[in-house]
Amino acid sequence: xxxxxxKNIKEPGKNASKTILLSLMQVWAWVFLACLVLAFIxxxxxxxxxxxxFLSVRNSQNxxxxxxxxxxxxxxxxxxxxxxxxxxxxxxxxxxxxxxxALALRGAFNAGLPLPLxxxxxxxxxxxxxxxxxxxxxxxxxxxxxxxxxxxxGTSFIVRGMALLMSENTTVIGLxxxxxxxxxxxxxxxxxxxxxxxxxxxxxxxxxxxxxxxxRIITYPVLMxxxxxxxxxxxxxxxxxxxxxxxxxxxxxxxxxxGVPVERHIIKLYVLSSVTAGIAGFxxxxxxxxxxxxxxxxxxxxxxAAVIIGGVSLFGGSGTVVGTVIGALIIAxxxxxxxxxxVPSFWQFIxxxxxxxLAVLIDQTRDIIKNKIGSS
Amino acid sequence: xxxxxxLGAIGALSALLLSGAAYAQDKITIGFLPGxxxxxxxxxxxxxxxxxxxxxxxxxxxxxxxxxxxVQTPILDAxxxxxxxxxxxIAPTDKDQMVTPLQLAMESGIQVITVxxxxxxxxxxxxxxxxxxxxxxxxxxEGGRISARxxxxxxxxxxxxxxxxxxxxxxxxxxxxxxxNEVMDNEFPDITVVGLDFNLDDMNTAVQQTAATIERxxxxxxxxxxxxFSAQGAGTxxxxxxxxxxxxxxxxxxxxxxxxxxxxxVVSLVLAQKPYxxxxxxxxxxxADASGVTSLPAQVETGFxxxxxxxxxxxxxxxxxxxxxx
Numbered sequence: 133x134x135x136x137x138x139k140n141i142k143e144p145g146k147n148a149s150k151t152i153l154l155s156l157m158q159v160w161a162w163v164f165l166a167c168l169v170l171a172f173i174x175x176x177x178x179x180x181x182x183x184x185x186f187l188s189v190r191n192s193q194n195x196x197x198x199x200x201x202x203x204x205x206x207x208x209x210x211x212x213x214x215x216x217x218x219x220x221x222x223x224x225x226x227x228x229x230x231x232x233x234a235l236a237l238r239g240a241f242n243a244g245l246p247l248p249l250x251x252x253x254x255x256x257x258x259x260x261x262x263x264x265x266x267x268x269x270x271x272x273x274x275x276x277x278x279x280x281x282x283x284x285x286g287t288s289f290i291v292r293g294m295a296l297l298m299s300e301n302t303t304v305i306g307l308x309x310x311x312x313x314x315x316x317x318x319x320x321x322x323x324x325x326x327x328x329x330x331x332x333x334x335x336x337x338x339x340x341x342x343x344x345x346x347x348r349i350i351t352y353p354v355l356m357x358x359x360x361x362x363x364x365x366x367x368x369x370x371x372x373x374x375x376x377x378x379x380x381x382x383x384x385x386x387x388x389x390x391g392v393p394v395e396r397h398i399i400k401l402y403v404l405s406s407v408t409a410g411i412a413g414f415x416x417x418x419x420x421x422x423x424x425x426x427x428x429x430x431x432x433x434x435x436x437a438a439v440i441i442g443g444v445s446l447f448g449g450s451g452t453v454v455g456t457v458i459g460a461l462i463i464a465x466x467x468x469x470x471x472x473x474x475v476p477s478f479w480q481f482i483x484x485x486x487x488x489x490l491a492v493l494i495d496q497t498r499d500i501i502k503n504k505i506g507s508s
Numbered sequence: 509x510x511x512x513x514x515l516g517a518i519g520a521l522s523a524l525l526l527s528g529a530a531y532a533q534d535k536i537t538i539g540f541l542p543g544x545x546x547x548x549x550x551x552x553x554x555x556x557x558x559x560x561x562x563x564x565x566x567x568x569x570x571x572x573x574x575x576x577x578x579v580q581t582p583i584l585d586a587x588x589x590x591x592x593x594x595x596x597x598i599a600p601t602d603k604d605q606m607v608t609p610l611q612l613a614m615e616s617g618i619q620v621i622t623v624x625x626x627x628x629x630x631x632x633x634x635x636x637x638x639x640x641x642x643x644x645x646x647x648x649x650e651g652g653r654i655s656a657r658x659x660x661x662x663x664x665x666x667x668x669x670x671x672x673x674x675x676x677x678x679x680x681x682x683x684x685x686x687x688x689n690e691v692m693d694n695e696f697p698d699i700t701v702v703g704l705d706f707n708l709d710d711m712n713t714a715v716q717q718t719a720a721t722i723e724r725x726x727x728x729x730x731x732x733x734x735x736x737f738s739a740q741g742a743g744t745x746x747x748x749x750x751x752x753x754x755x756x757x758x759x760x761x762x763x764x765x766x767x768x769x770x771x772x773x774v775v776s777l778v779l780a781q782k783p784y785x786x787x788x789x790x791x792x793x794x795x796a797d798a799s800g801v802t803s804l805p806a807q808v809e810t811g812f813x814x815x816x817x818x819x820x821x822x823x824x825x826x827x828x829x830x831x832x833x834x
Contacts, residue, residue: 180568184590190616191589198582303677305604312608344617420577420605426675426708430574464582471586474568481573 147505154505157498161441161458164487168462172469179473186472189322189347195464196350197419200357201226201428203460204412205435206442207364208405210456213439214368215401216381216448217280221269221288222409222435225262226428228295229413233258234304234423237311247310255414262410263403265291270399280402288432295425304423315418320349353415360411365453377401381448434463437484441491462487536798538567538791539593539618541584543601543625544575544709546736547763547830548783552623555787556597563795568593575675575709577605588613595794597787599624603679607637614639621793623786625679632806641797644790646781647809648680652687652734654814655758657695658777659730662756666698667729670721672738674709681734684760688732702728707738714741715748722749730756730776736763743769762815762829770820780813780828 156163169186176186185191205222212219237254241247265287272283313335321331323338324345338346350358368374376397379387388394409428417423440446441462442455466480540556542549553569560567568587572579580601587593596618600606607627610620620640622630628637630645659669671688673681685704692699702725707714714737722728722745731746733739739759743766746755752774759766762780769775793804813828820826 180590181592183592188589188591190591191586194582194585194589198585201578299676303602303604305677316608316612343615346615416578419608420581420602421608422602422605424577424602424605424677426576427578429708430576430579467582468586468589471568471570471583472590474570477570477583478573 150501150505154498154501157494157501160494161443161455161462161491165458165462165465168465168469172465172472176469176472184472186469189324189349191468191472193347193349193351193354195461195468196354198464198467199457199460200353201412201416201431202434202438202463203457204357204360204408204415205428205431206438206456206460207360207453208401208408209435209439210364210442210444210451210453211368211377211401212280212405213444213446214381214448214451215377215398216384217273217398217401218284218436218446219269219402219405220281220284220432221265221291222405223428223430223432224288224292224295225265225406225409226413226416226431227425228265228291228298229258229262229410230417230427231295231299231304231413231423231425232261233410233414234307234417235298237417238304238307241308247308250308251311251314251418254417255411258410258414259407262406262413266403266406267399269406270402273402274395274398284402292425299423299425303425307417307421309421311418312421314352315415315421316348316351318348318351319355322347322349353419356411356415360408361453361457364408368453373397373400378449381445381450383449434484435460437488438463440488441484443491443495445495446492535565536594536794537592538565538794539587539596539598540567540569540787541580541587541596541598542571542623543580543599545571545573547832548624548736548761548781549599550832551830552599552783552787555784555789556791557787558784559788559791563791565791565795567791572601575601577602577609580606581609584609584613588616588618593618594798595619595621597621597623597790597794600627600679601625602677603627603629604677611639619794619797621790623790624781624783627679630679630807642790642793642804642806642808644786644793644808645680645810646812648683649687649690650809651760651779651781651812652684652689652732653691654687654812655684655732655760655777655779656688656691658779658814658816659732659756659758660692660696660699662758662776663699663729665696668700668702668725668727669730669732670702670718670725670728671704671732671734672714672718672742673704673706673734674737676706681738684732684734699729707741709737711737711741711744714738715745718742718745719749722746722751722755728755730758732758732760734760736761736766739763739775740765743774747772747774762813764829764832767815767820767829770815770817773817776816778815780815780830782810782813782828783830785810 172186176184209219233254236257237250240253241250269283269287272278273280317335319333323342376392379392380394416427438459439456441459444451463484466483467477470477470479570583622640622643624645626643629635630643632638632640671685673685692701705717731742733742743757756776758777759775760779762778766778770778813825815825
């Protein structure tokens, strides 16, 4: 989050209190998330009765499943915003991916391919199809110098229309039955209470009574999202790809002078953003066993909110992937917790909105303090 | 009243604790998850709450802010994770996509009753989806037929008509269009259906689509709006074009707005569904099922009230206008 700046703090004695404040402000999103979780752990049994618990395996897994689309949309977005751009097309690219991957999967299966290969064909279609959209965005932004806000806004409309047309005005159904397992099952199961325990690799054959107490730990979509997140963390932190991204967002002119292939890199960033959105659409297609041309419509703003809450500056140059994960978690924890409290889930909008503004305020204050320490 | 009860839920922890203790252990808890915020589902919620009050049950209600499976499913999962819900009354936002999430809910021990919209083809006895107890709602194909005959009568049995609908692959509005087209094809050879548009649950889009159709089809005689958003949008477009009374509108769903337009002569016929009955009956079904009743019908049609300018003031009819408490 703060590559160069923290190195300036060399006299901890002098600015001790400010330094503590500064580090507190760096982890405030973690603290906020922890407080939120604690508040729900305490309040849920009080309000909804002792039988309802926020702190359950089931609930933790629900939250992980719930963040996958928002997180994947926010992931590529994190890179794009760090570089000083924005991608408004991700929600509709996700819908588009849901449709084309469903069509590809169904086509491959009907042509006689075994199910695992058909699922892979769906994934390949989502990645390649959405990669092309990203390429389109990137080339126009980097080569023709049209502002990203405009380009991706335009693309989002184009893609939305294509998705609705390709799905022939409807949900793409008729997928093989086994698809639901890819989208909803996991490699680990836990059955609570008597006669329970852990089961691995295969869904256990259970009585109806035991089935009710069965939780799926890390479903396949969550697993795949985790892998993508891990790659993204590595790429941003440890590779040239990540350094270029920060450099372009920090100062594009300086980046050019330093020999960063700015245009090429910007194109890659928009491809990345579309591809992570495409993976989100593919996973949601598996989960709901159907493609849908409207599935990603409500998710764009939530994903940007997650990125901002996570501490990515809209001016570019700073931010982390882990921050975006925290941002997505805060949104999902709010939704789930409010349902468990039986409070209208609309409150989440108010809280998320406030937290977005708070996030930016804290960032700005941090910069001011940092500058003071630096100059003193 | 509704707002007051919600505020109570947030603030009065102590009162809730007391009332929580008052729920008998063997009474079931109901989850209510409609499709989206609109007057139709608000009236349904009144029915659910009334039945729950009459039967002394606890209800957990969550209303999705926008229509769609990515919005409805996380709320559904959270309701399942509560662990205290025995029966879920839900209006699925997609007849295919919501099958898997609801099946998973059922595996966790929650019985499902669908209201308004349904899963699969709505036939839980012999259809592709059989796990829900019952589908309670309007016979939407019949509603489409009634709307078609009403519109045909208003325009004198000839001319061009247009359908404005909300979302593809939603069982309710899809069936309305099917019934409408069927009657126009079979019974009114002089009427042409010139188009069907989806406004994706956005009233502004509905206005625009209808306005464009008015431009495209100069002799347009009538519009069928298949739900709240469609009908209100269609009515608004007709008024904006100065064609109130010349282009007839049939409105599915008896919102206050639709009734106003009926009085102004823009809307010729309003088809009132019975969301209150759907909500009330779904709770009764849940209780009956929990008490061991095994012969509950898998499909229940709640019927319609047909409202026109002649009967709109008749109290027997007017009570079906969607009354949403302020």
